[in-house]
Amino acid sequence: MEKSSASASEDKIETQNGPIPQQSKASSDGCICGYDSLHQLLKANLEPHLFQEVNRLLLGLNCGRGLETIALPESAKSLSSQHNFDLQAFHFHADKELLREPRIVRVGLIQNSIALQTTAPFLDQKRAIFEKLKPIIDAAGASGVNILCLQEAWTMPFAFCTREKRWCEFAEPVQGESTKFLQELAQKYNMVIISPILERDVNHGETLWNTAVIIGNHGNIIGKHRKNHIPRVGDFNESTYYMEGNTGHPVFETTYGKIAVNICYGRHHPLNWLAFGLNGAEIVFNPSATVGELSEPMWPIEARNAAIANSYFVGSINRVGTEIFPNPFTSGDGKPQHADFGHFYGSSHFSAPDASCTPSLSRHRDGLLISDMDLNLCRQLKDKWGFRMTARYELYADLLANYLKPDFEPQIISDPLLHKKSS
Ligand SMILES: NC(=O)NCCC(=O)O
The missing domain is CATH 3.60.110.10 (Carbon-nitrogen hydrolase)
Structure with missing residues (x-):
């Protein structure tokens, strides 16, 4: 897809990560920097070998x-x-x-x-x-x-x-x-x-x-x-x-x-x-x-x-x-x-x-x-x-059954020293 002219603004916004161009915000027409999707944006802007590698990491x-x-x-x-x-x-x-x-x-x-x-x-x-x-x-x-x-x-x-x-x-x-x-x-x-x-x-x-x-x-x-x-x-x-x-x-x-x-x-x-x-x-x-x-x-x-x-x-x-x-x-x-x-x-x-x-x-x-x-x-x-086999549902069933009781108390083991005043 061609980049739309709506995204052409080069104004900068200051962020914690430094300045980013205004166009990096999704514009009101829904494009992302003028592209239909993140995939299109990457495809149009990366060298083919880099795009292939990014694709592998992003899409598996x-x-x-x-x-x-x-x-x-x-x-x-x-x-x-x-x-x-x-x-x-x-x-x-x-x-x-x-x-x-x-x-x-x-x-x-x-x-x-x-x-x-x-x-x-x-x-x-x-x-x-x-x-x-x-x-x-x-x-x-x-x-x-x-x-x-x-x-x-x-x-x-x-x-x-x-x-x-x-x-x-x-x-x-x-x-x-x-x-x-x-x-x-x-x-x-x-x-x-x-x-x-x-x-x-x-x-x-x-x-x-x-x-x-x-x-x-x-x-x-x-x-x-x-x-x-x-x-x-x-x-x-x-x-x-x-x-x-x-x-x-x-x-x-x-x-x-x-x-x-x-x-x-x-x-x-x-x-x-x-x-x-x-x-x-x-x-x-x-x-x-x-x-x-x-x-x-x-x-x-x-x-x-x-x-x-x-x-x-x-x-x-x-x-x-x-x-x-x-x-x-x-x-x-x-x-x-x-x-x-x-x-x-x-x-x-x-x-x-x-x-x-x-x-x-x-x-x-x-x-x-x-x-x-x-x-x-x-x-x-x-x-x-083996996610299904190893799931230990019985542990969770017990926890959930307890959690639903009005007198449920969270299983927290506090450090005995936590509330001791240092001398
Ligand atoms: N329709 C709906 O449940 N939207 C909630 C918003 C969201 O889950 O992102």
Whole structure:
């Protein structure tokens, strides 16, 4: 990608680490120093041999090699240029085994901005998002994607910063309009689709949940999972809208493998990741909505760590763009009111159990990231590192059981000399 002129300023900012150029801040259009992503920035600025080495250190190696890209059909590529979305594809290999055939599945992640301004009539906003996603899903279908995951609350702007209740109108029952729209596409492309929506539970007093609906490759509904951990950080005022989920840690056994969904803020909770692993997940999706200033340094670490610690693949998705709301709100921190969350920085990517990961999609463009993954890699990593075998769950079970008791006391052994006055 060409560097954009918006980043051309050479002004300097003083920091603890010396002066850095103004352009090194992500600009308001979401570019990073004029590049789509960190990967693009490094590629454009390093000598090829240096870039290769930096890539090895940043992205890891898969079966001793850098990740291979895969060629996609022309029809998918032309949809990406016609509809202006980023399209990238990689292959995670596993070692050849003597007793098992490879189990290769093609998995896709979609990140996108909203399609209309948040002031447009709600029905128009929703329909426009459907229209925007259709060619991206078609590109996934044309590429032979087996399992596709959309971003958190994909049918709506991420309005939970506002605390205004009118956005509840975007909620739908599991069998609602968005599910019907995706069921057709799932059947057409023989594809499992994970659809994270704001759910209205009509059988339980119209309660709202943040839910991922799992649509099978025959267009059937396999099940749903509701977000376990609700953020109370920054402008993420989601507890105003829905409660902590009540579906546990389900793993959905599909034609293509065992999958689970750890919705957004759940990625900060290692036990949440663990629970999906204990139930046998081979791929865990993390559909998210998060902004640069809050979480970008955590983003490349948490999912990758979960993939390593739990010997499964992770697909991380974040929306893109800055969503501006009609009425300003405050963050309760004494700073001025504002009408947006900040920039949703995209950067969707896959992480593998062998610590390798793909480069991220763009920080500011819609995108489809595809990866072939040989699910045999999960067991191969369990055999190699033995994290599951060596985990000592009984120690943690005891600690947690005690911790939950009202009379729990932390196990601290104090230095007897600590409180002695020196004579
Ligand atoms: N949607 C959501 O849970 N966002 C919380 C912010 C974060 O976890 O980075």
